[in-house]
Amino acid sequence: MRRWLARLHTLNPRWLYLATAILLIIPLVILIPMPRGSASRATRGLYDAVEAVPADGIVMIDSSWDQGSRSENAAQLECVVRHLCQRRIRFVVTSLGTVFSPEFAQKTIEPIAAQAGYVYGRDWVNAGYVQSASGLAPVISALALDFHTIRQADVRGTPIGDLPLMKEVRTIRDVRLVYVVTYAPSPEWISFITGQFGTPVAFGCMSMMAPNYYTYIDSKQLCGMLIGNRGAAEYEALIRHPALGTRLSMAASFGNAAIILAAIVGNLGMWAARRAGRRGA
Amino acid sequence: MTDPLAVWVGAIVTLGVFSYLARDNPFYRLIQQAAMGVVVGIQIVVTWKQVLQPMWLSPIQGALAGTRDWTGALWLLALVPGSLWYFQLSKKWFWVSTLVSGLFVGVAAGLAFKFRILLILPQIGASLKPLNPFAGPNGFTWEGFLDSSNNLLFLAALLTTLLYFFFSVKTENRWVRTPMRWGRLMIMVALGAMFGNTVMTRMSYLIERMQFLYEMWLRPLFPG
Structure with a gap:
């Protein structure tokens, strides 16, 4: 698992771009009801x-x-x-x-x-x-x-x-x-x-x-x-x-979730790579 | 109804711009240059058609032809200060252009004073917020307490941020250094909020293009 996480460090960012694009299209294709927050x-x-x-x-x-x-x-x-x-x-x-x-x-x-x-x-x-x-x-x-x-x-x-x-x-x-x-x-x-x-x-x-x-x-x-x-x-x-704002903000929610997930996984990858480097040394 | 040709051109251009994500390529650069050219071209045409022609040329033409009020011909006078700008191209006659540039600077400075005063003064007043949770018309309430706490946080952020940019005192003193650190923290929080919003904006750009590609281009290609 740790080795797999460490490999994320060398992942080509283009795969991330593609994954984000696919993830953003999903809420545009399928209307997913999401809870609404109160107005600011x-x-x-x-x-x-x-x-x-x-x-x-x-x-x-x-x-x-x-x-x-x-x-x-x-x-x-x-x-x-x-x-x-x-x-x-x-x-x-x-x-x-x-x-x-x-x-x-x-x-x-x-x-x-x-x-x-x-x-x-x-x-x-x-x-x-x-x-x-x-x-x-x-x-x-x-x-x-x-x-x-x-x-x-x-x-x-x-x-x-x-x-x-x-x-x-x-x-x-x-x-x-x-x-x-x-x-x-x-x-x-x-x-x-x-x-x-x-x-x-x-x-x-x-x-x-x-x-x-x-x-x-x-x-x-x-x-x-x-x-x-x-x-x-x-x-x-x-x-x-x-209307349009609701649909686009739903897609944005997916995008934001993707960014948070990528940040967590990226940090885990960095942590795993550092540990592997320390052991190697 | 959107023209199918426009949709196809839009889709190809969008994909061309996205192709930069793979690597820089001539197609991407062609689109970039074409976009610049189109913007400049349209800007010239619209400025002429919507501004100069109806607001400057038409009144002059109408006045000279006798179909409109004679005062329209006074717009010819605009050519005098307008042409003065071109003296900037000559070293010898540069001083002539300062007549008009000075006028512009004067107007801009006057308006800038008015703009800043009308914008900033209400900000100073708004910075004075009630801190006493018991001062409300109904005495102590939970909402009043939350408002006061929020105002206290605001005041702390305001004063410590101002202190951070106050360079006239020595910062070795612990009583100065600690609030300065707090001020720096507040600035970082504000910058973090800006960064988060920037990410959201960039995401919106992508979503809008994805929506265009899917709804305007791909979906009509595969109906049902």
């Missing part, structure tokens, strides 16, 4: 913030992600849009991230909005890409003061002023909540939206960026945050609509 304070905060938006209120979503962070941001956008549709709350989408972001947002939101009977232009608008190469601070400041000067046409080229919903959205004071979903949301949103105007801001970010933002949850500068697919899965449980 950060997730619950965003849910409560959406619940607090009045029926005639408008929410602004900055969907600034593309293929690079689709693995977590897609589920985070989906679940919040679904919640807004459940509550019949209207929303405006912008993309301050990359040029690809408006298309990814459109593809994610369109089926959910259509299913909920939302009419484009009246109930929701995709305002498109907002150039922010010179820095987010001036763009967010300008966006907060006059939306129509920053985007004069939506993603389809329709003049912003011609869209019924946009006639009600001029400044950030016309918006009840801002939800920023991207790889690493910029803290400028906190300063220039919550800090200056008092409009609540929530983030949806990649898991690895979450430790940077916990402090803003604690200080109540952020009203809520979805952390990776786990956050999306928690949110889906709150709105009672398990």
Whole structure:
């Protein structure tokens, strides 16, 4: 047994990659019911913030992600849009991230909005890409003061002023909540939206960026945050609509279990190899 | 409905990127270069179509043709500071570019002050947390006790971490060294949390690609 464990030390890592890939596919092929944990304070905060938006209120979503962070941001956008549709709350989408972001947002939101009977232009608008190469601070400041000067046409080229919903959205004071979903949301949103105007801001970010933002949850500068697919899965449980986030977080649970197992076995292998080396000496 | 050709291209590119796990190969490098080229190309087209054309060129054209407000022609003035940047290419005329770069630095500095103050000041206030478990409206409660303990841990972590970065005192003293060690431990815990989350993110990348390969590419190939 010890000799077998010691041989793990010389195992080609490619076998580990293959084993991980196979293990991750299993929960995608077979739906395995797994126990759900309770929603974290950060997730619950965003849910409560959406619940607090009045029926005639408008929410602004900055969907600034593309293929690079689709693995977590897609589920985070989906679940919040679904919640807004459940509550019949209207929303405006912008993309301050990359040029690809408006298309990814459109593809994610369109089926959910259509299913909920939302009419484009009246109930929701995709305002498109907002150039922010010179820095987010001036763009967010300008966006907060006059939306129509920053985007004069939506993603389809329709003049912003011609869209019924946009006639009600001029400044950030016309918006009840801002939800920023991207790889690493910029803290400028906190300063220039919550800090200056008092409009609540929530983030949806990649898991690895979450430790940077916990402090803003604690200080109540952020009203809520979805952390990776786990956050999306928690949110889906709150709105009672398990979807992409739940499925992906199940697969992630398998992956995490594989990593823990590999770490234990790897350490046992190292221990066995050291012992064998000592005996050999 | 996703275009089957797009799915096949996506699958081949994904497998090409994964092929790097076996060894570095020309196919992988081709995909890497192509991805860079595609991103730059699309960036130029979208910036022109969604930003420069509707927000800069169209108002000018409309004003000159008389179909839009004359103020649209004022956008021509943007060419003046914009062209000043190109003087950076000349050693003799470099100073001209400093007119516009100075303006940018000034604006950025002003906004940075505002940004930092609005971001950091509430953090200082939020660091002052109640430590007395008896101070709640219902006197001593189990939840209040847990909150106070959590706040005490937070305060200990905050002060010892700050002490760790305080380089003005000698660290031989046991009364300073012990809290500093505690501060270092807190930093390590925070970094550990970051590392754990990083692993989760990397895992998510892989899962998303696995999901794409299985659901969009393989499953339609073998229906039923």
